[in-house]
Amino acid sequence: MKPPTTTKPRTPASARRKLAAPTVAMLPRIADSLSFLYLDIVRIHQDDTGVCAEVTSERRGAETVYLPTAALSCVLLGPGTSITARALATFARHGTTVITAGSGGVRCYSAAVPESLTTTWLERQTRAWADDTRRLAVAKTMYEKRFGHGTAAEGTNLDKLRGMEGQRVKAHYQLLARQYKIGRFRRAYDPASWDTQDPVNLALSAANTCLYGIVHAAILALGCSPALGFVHNGNQQALVYDIADLYKAELTIPLAFSLHASTNPDAEARRSFRKELRLFKLLPRIVADIQQLFDPETEYDAPDPEEHLVDLWDPVAGAIPGGINHGERA
Template sequence: MASVSQRRTSSPRELTRAGDRLSFIYLERCTIHRDANAITAEDADGTTHIPSATIGTLLLGPGTRVTHQAMSVLGECGAGVVWVGEHGVRFYAGGRALTRSSALVEAQATKWANRRTRLDVARAMYKMRFPDEDPAGLNRQELLGREGQRVKDFYRKEAARVGIPWHGRQYVPGDFTAGDSLNQGITAAAQCMYGIAQAVTAALGCAPGLGFIHSGHELSFVLDIADLYKTEIGIPVAFEVAAEDPEEVGARTRRALRDRVNETQLLDRCVTDIKKLLLPDTDLPGDATDRVTLQADRGLEVDSGRNYGDGVVW
């Protein structure tokens, strides 16, 4: 892994952009401090300056230490901070969102609150996973039934592809060792996908509990997003790793998935797909200026910071 000073200036890995500000920067194995209005990333090979105003969200990977002054300037410039595993495959904690706009989470809540639009988003998610099939007109029972059969078929297809026996999905919540080595690899891959989806969800300011397929859990929307890439990325990696060697399949699957995430630019896709599902053909506000309005009747919004006690009519 290249050190901070060996990478190009600011070492950015941009996931998406709304205007010129909203980008992700991933750092690992360094100390993060403040120098004037910039943050610095220091390791044994030197120091890299990163203008804080360019940062949408800072992803802090393993081995990072961050000072109070660095967090202060990040807060002043409206940057978010997310603590993650290597390349975002695990989610530990998050600060403020990538954007000061509530547009994305409001769109999510609006679509979720209406039973018809909630089903529309569920159908769109199914279409993303299985583009060869049109889910229009399917109810939820039909969607779940078809998804279940497609995944079962995919397990058998992957087993044939890598040349190993498949005896069905075996998973006991809370007991990672309950299944065979292949099932342990599938579970490890799923957990990594959840971490990736949660990191992106937190950075975009979405509500993790408002799911369109999953429900009743604080991470329902995270599970929805992670499942979009289950058959394309997560399951194939687990089967390939298990076919190579059944030993330590969990740890090896996590490392292999980390590399596959980089190769496929999965974080970019997560951001793009969430915006496509919730706010298609719409750019999030790209400036760092707070825009606060007050809700009025008939869906209108009026300026905040103004007293409406004198019978002002709009």
């Protein structure tokens, strides 16, 4: 006679781990994610219930803050930050891009990217990028999005479009400078002399870096390559700069000029930019714009986080199902 089987009682710690483990259906789409989170001088680690940041201050002592990992599109790690491998793995599972940034959130040194669910949009991007005619069409469409449709005449070449873009940005700077009565403004970005720059340049650099982080996360979530740009070229973030330029005149430039009298412009720029992201619904716009650029004939929504098995390439069928034994068909 077999002895009765016993079930090992579940401990509170194991129960918390089970509840904290997300399923694919629980994860939000990139278009529904919150914006970004900038952290510095903290230790980030994974415990039984989630990823948390340990913050220590003289006034409040040590505090533990849990991070909404599955609802963040990207996390910017500033100086003085440490993170454990388990926490990084959780960010990757939740589709959150982790970016190592410099002081004030300016400059991106490295990025830990999540695994994309599919290569559909990477293939469309690569086909458009590798064909000079299609690449030119995408580049012109990017300029059209900045100018407004119908602004650039038919047959306008890239050299003229670049000149038009330079004039547009310069005029925008002059208009905002007059509006805020700050005199003549000249765009300057010098990381070597960061603290000597004026508040507008400081705020603009910080806000642009946050924008780059959001765009970078959206590109990776779609499975595209940030390195294959259409206007910019020769940089691992070429496409990031391409897409970010679509929104600067609307978002980061006016924000920077509004902080011309700030005593802490870079920090205020990050906080203000985060608040405005929901208002402008930026992530859904980024996803839709990228999809429209690479496949303008079809309207798409952001991809759902569903499991996707690897296909096999076929010169006739294009793609055939993977994960099965094709030996019987031989």
